[in-house]
Amino acid sequence: MSRLGPKTWVVTAVVVLANTLGNACLSWGMKQRRAPLAWAPLDLLAAVLSPWVILGITLLVLWLVGRLALLSWADLSFVVPVTAVGYALAAVAGHFLLGEQVSPPRWAGALLIAAGTALVGTTSVRTTPGGRP
Amino acid sequence: MKWVLVAVIVTATTLSDALLSRRMKVHGEIRDFRPGPLGRALAAAARHWHVPAAVVLMAVSFFAFLSLLSMADLSFAVPATASIFAVETLVARLVLGERVSARRWLGTALVTCGVVLIAL
Numbered sequence: 001m002s003r004l005g006p007k008t009w010v011v012t013a014v015v016v017l018a019n020t021l022g023n024a025c026l027s028w029g030m031k032q033r034r035a036p037l038a039w040a041p042l043d044l045l046a047a048v049l050s051p052w053v054i055l056g057i058t059l060l061v062l063w064l065v066g067r068l069a070l071l072s073w074a075d076l077s078f079v080v081p082v083t084a085v086g087y088a089l090a091a092v093a094g095h096f097l098l099g100e101q102v103s104p105p106r107w108a109g110a111l112l113i114a115a116g117t118a119l120v121g122t123t124s125v126r127t128t129p130g131g132r133p
Numbered sequence: 134m135k136w137v138l139v140a141v142i143v144t145a146t147t148l149s150d151a152l153l154s155r156r157m158k159v160h161g162e163i164r165d166f167r168p169g170p171l172g173r174a175l176a177a178a179a180r181h182w183h184v185p186a187a188v189v190l191m192a193v194s195f196f197a198f199l200s201l202l203s204m205a206d207l208s209f210a211v212p213a214t215a216s217i218f219a220v221e222t223l224v225a226r227l228v229l230g231e232r233v234s235a236r237r238w239l240g241t242a243l244v245t246c247g248v249v250l251i252a253l
Contacts, residue, residue, distance in 0.1 A: 030202045037203040039196075047199060064191075068153060068175055073162035076154035077225035077233050080218055081244045087211070087251055109250030116243030119236055127232035128158060 004121055011070050012082060018063035020086040020093075025056030074125045081120040088113040135205055139213045141197045147220050149190035154229055156183040211252035218245045 029052030030037070037047055047053060070079050088110040094100040102110075160178045165171065178184055201210045222241050225231040233241075 026199065027202060027207055030199060033203060035203075037196075037200045039200070044196065060195075065171070065175065068157055068178070069163045069166070069171070071154045071157040072160055072174075072178075075225060075231045076150055076229060077222045077231045077237060077241070079154075080150070080221045080225075081237075081241045084218065084244045084248060087248050091251055105253065106251050109247045109252070112243045112247030112250060114247075116240040116245075116247060119240030119243065121240075123234055123237045123240070124232075128230055 004125060008070070008074060008125055011066050012079075015063055015066040015070060015083050016086040016089065018059045018066060019083065020090050022056045022059030022063055024090070025052045025059060029053040029056060075127055078120060078123065078125055082117050084113055085117040088117075135201065135209070135213070138197045138201045139210075142194050142201070142214050143217050143220060145190045145194035145197065146214075146217055147224055149187040149194065150221055151224050151228055152183040152187040152190070154225070156181055156187075158229070208252050212249040215245050215248040215252075218248070 029050045030047070032050065032052070033047070037043060048057070067079065067083070070083075091102050091106055091110045095102045156178055159181075160174070163171065163174050165174070198210065198214075218241055222233055222238070226233045
């Protein structure tokens with residue numbers, strides 16, 4: 001498969017949404033803490049057991065499964081920039097869904113990411129020989 | 134300490150992705166997305182050391198990112214780790230043998246600049 005087919009579109013969308021929402025949950029979960037994370041087993045365990053972090057980890061497992069599937073037919077140098085469109089979507093969602101103020105430089109960043117993703121999306125999904133069927 | 138964590142995140146993420154990409158390329162294209170066949174395909178891929186090693190590296194990167202978020206804002210953490218895009222593309226070209234066209238490099242550069250701008 002060298003062109004951007006429907007399967008690549010759908011799996012990319014799942015990967016992007018799971019990653020964006022998963023990271024938002026992790027960020028929110030870590031902001032509930034009072035002190036920086038210490039690298040002690042009990043502190044790590046307590047961080048991982050917070051509900052927001054659990055939801056974040058669940059979404060990141062979905063992200064991992066989708067990404068593994070995507071990497072089974074797509075180049076790493078295709079998957080990495082294309083799935084970065086999540087950063088732009090987060091800014092758009094923050095503005096239109098959460099009413100956040102998005103500064104002009106951030107809009108410029110979102111536009112650059114969208115343009116970069118679109119450009120990479122026009123390149124071959126795979127440039128190396130396939131594996132076993 | 135922040136920049137040490139950034140270096141750990143970039144290195145661990147790049148190595149992890151390179152290992153996963155290599156293994157999934159060898160495994161071949163996944164076509165059946167029903168939970169059973171998908172689970173069996175991923176389990177088969179995971180029997181090679183590349184995948185467990187990648188998961189360990191991903192965990193290192195994950196805890197380093199959590200740690201970074203607990204001492205710095207997301208607006209520092211995201212742009213500081215944006216070099217991942219360029220480093221991974223370089224590794225894909227040099228180690229995985231992917232053909233990275235000028236158009237793909239340009240797109241990756243735009244994405245990297247965009248990620249830095251959006252998070253500042």
